[in-house]
Amino acid sequence: FLSENPALARRCQQEGIIFIGPSAEVMLTMGDxxxxxxxxxxxxxPVVPGTEGSISDVKEALKLIRE
Known part of the structure; x- marks a missing residue:
């Protein structure tokens, strides 16, 4: 959907068009x-319990799964 595309939000801002929705920066942050x-x-x-960052290898993932 274009409405979820940060490039569209950024381009609207550049062209002086009011985009009704989150900014490109917010979309990029929430997309990660x-x-x-x-x-x-x-x-x-509050967030669901989980890791504080990315999991770098299979051993780490297996350890977390078993916990």
Missing amino acids: KIKAREAMKKAGI
Whole structure:
């Protein structure tokens, strides 16, 4: 959907068109699960328990699954 495309929001802003929706920066942040989680925690919004960052290898993933 174009309405979920950060490039559209940015282009509208550049052209002086009012885009009804989140800014391109917000879309990019919320589109990245790690950045979105960090933003929510920083804002004091509860998040589902999980890792604080990305999982770098299979051994780490298996360890987390078993916990």
